[in-house]
């Protein structure tokens with residue numbers, strides 16, 4: 211039953227029932243219409259309470275229906291209008307979540323009562339659309355333009371206490387919201403309701419709305435880089451102030467239709483479901499997320515309090531897991547402790563602003579700092595987060611192996627080293643796993659969980675469940691050099707470097723990719739990460755520095771093209787932000803504002819002259835194709851090698867760890883949207899002209915998928931089924 215009805219004295223309680231989140235699917239809407247019609251004409255009913263089953267009001271429209279062949283036959287706004295015009299008072303009893311269409315439904319009720327732990331909001335912008343069931347018109351009428359705009363454009367979840375302060379709900383209760391709503395309904399029977407019908411009110415404001423919204427629009431264009439939904443949200447809110455309600459609704463609908471035509475909602479909704487699907491991992495042996503039980507992690511330890519370790523400690527502590535943080539000497543321990551404390555204070559501040567606080571015994575109090583490995587012996591799980599050096603990591607794992615209790619999980623936060631080699635020095639390779647966090651680890655949502663050859667299904671389940679506890683999106687990947695995200699970054703950065711050789715400047719390449727929607731272009735990103743990191747690794751591999759065999763041409767390694775520009779910068783001490791100079795110049799070492807550097811222009815001009823390279827004209831389209839198709843091609847190789855279980859996994863990794871614009875779905879989704887044939891043609895053309903760049907040789911899988919007509923992304927798995935799976 212999509213909705214049920216009971217009677218409490220003269221109050222009818224209509225309950226939405228559509229597990230797991232009471233989405234307002236077509237059957238739910240039909241049931242609501244039926245129940246409403248019946249209670250309206252039932253003389254024994256004097257008031258109505260609307261609520262959701264299983265402690266959740268509603269997570270809004272059923273997103274799956276948006277793209278399904280069966281188009282909605284019922285408009286949510288028509289139901290809302292029906293509720294609002296009812297002469298019997300309607301009270302929403304909000305528990306758990308009231309999101310999107312769920313909150314819009316509640317806004318059409320005459321009163322709202324919320325349980326104190328509820329969150330509500332209009333998060334449609336995060337799936338590429340705008341609230342299209344009257345939300346953009348009713349919310350500004352209730353709480354004013356600035357507050358409504360903030361909620362709609364950011365799509366943020368508003369806690370019940372804040373919702374009460376803003377006037378979204380009339381009452382917040384610590385116990386049953388349904389019981390409180392029934393009480394309220396009985397109180398308001400017979401009271402005048404005109405002012406409670408939001409659509410009949412005018413928006414109140416004492417600001418210059420146009421100027422305010424124009425500023426918001428400019429800011430959103432900069433902040434959301436090409437995403438259309440935030441801009442449409444602002445225009446819809448403008449309509450609430452300028453137009454009568456009904457015309458505002460028409461505008462809302464028009465904006466929705468234009469957004470849909472951009473293709474961005476489809477990409478963002480694909481990203482939404484991909485994020486949920488990556489948690490449903492399956493191993494070739496048949497073990498899966500739903501048949502392997504994770505172990506409970508009651509205590510954890512982190513080794514190394516550098517940038518990554520500090521973030522990981524904070525993340526664990528924020529999730530109420532007591533942590534032991536270990537460093538090798540007092541100086542590093544003290545500086546790590548100071549940094550962790552300051553991060554935790556910031557987290558506590560954020561929670562305070564949201565009306566929450568750390569529960570007693572959690573947060574700061576749960577971190578114990580130590581120099582002594584023996585202190586770790588009883589924890590359930592340890593995460594090693596020292597710098598990337600195989601010998602150092604092996605030493606630590608040897609030690610852990612002898613100290614830790616036999617069933618403790620040993621995780622390594624490497625960003626690309628071999629998990630099997632690390633596991634090989636332990637007495638429990640089945641309990642060793644890679645947990646690759648992204649910096650800053652207390653903020654970035656991605657966690658690559660890397661399975662080694664001997665890692666057990668229980669260890670995988672535990673690491674994946676830990677990711678969820680930390681509020682991260684955990685993606686299971688196989689063990690290969692650099693895993694998935696960093697491996698794909700290699701060819702992307704390689705092309706960015708080649709573009710500099712050929713005549714482009716760092717700021718031009720960055721600009722093209724930032725306009726595409728990346729949070730940061732490749733050169734800004736390299737400056738932030740530190741150019742010395744890659745340099746050291748290239749030296750270790752004999753590609754740079756004294757390890758290069760004598761007589762090797764400067765722009766060649768092992769017969770292939772090589773760009774030595776980054777090595778040359780490092781030799782000059784230009785390591786990026788940390789040294790105040792890299793691909794850009796900064797106000798000081800550690801400075802964060804990148805300025806184009808005339809020195810770099812001069813350096814590139816001399817370099818081109820030395821190697822007789824003719825400078826080419828700048829084509830932003832070429833920058834995109836070269837960098838993005840190189841990345842995508844490597845993504846296909848990752849799939850071919852069975853390192854990720856599907857294109858969605860890669861897309862989730864890029865959306866959440868590498869600043870890929872979500873409104874473009876992810877690199878593999880983007881390839882399918884551009885057309886696999888088009889991607890293949892560009893790669894083929896480039897590779898024919900540049901056979902010394904092997905990373906641009908079209909992958910077997912791309913060719914195969916293009917040959918069968920470039921099927922939609924959801925059908926790629928049929929081809930993948932025939933390939934090896936290294937998970």
Ligand SMILES: CCCCCCCC/C=C\C=C\CC(=O)SCCNC(=O)CCNC(=O)[C@H](O)C(C)(C)COP(=O)(O)OP(=O)(O)OC[C@H]1O[C@@H](n2cnc3c(N)ncnc32)[C@H](O)[C@@H]1OP(=O)(O)O
Nearest residue numbers: 231233269270271272273274276309310311333342343486
């Ligand atoms: C031309 C096209 C025509 C289209 C016409 C449309 C007309 C438009 C009219 C009205 C528009 C209304 C706008 C909306 O309401 S859009 C929906 C807005 N709501 C959201 O964005 C909320 C999304 N959900 C969440 O944020 C979370 O799921 C949350 C509710 C907070 C619960 O989180 P959590 O407890 O972590 O659980 P999961 O995220 O794993 O979700 C559990 C399962 O539920 C599925 N789910 C969640 N929300 C929806 C939804 N709104 N519709 C469908 N399914 C949903 C989710 O996928 C999980 O499923 P599974 O277990 O199978 O993985």
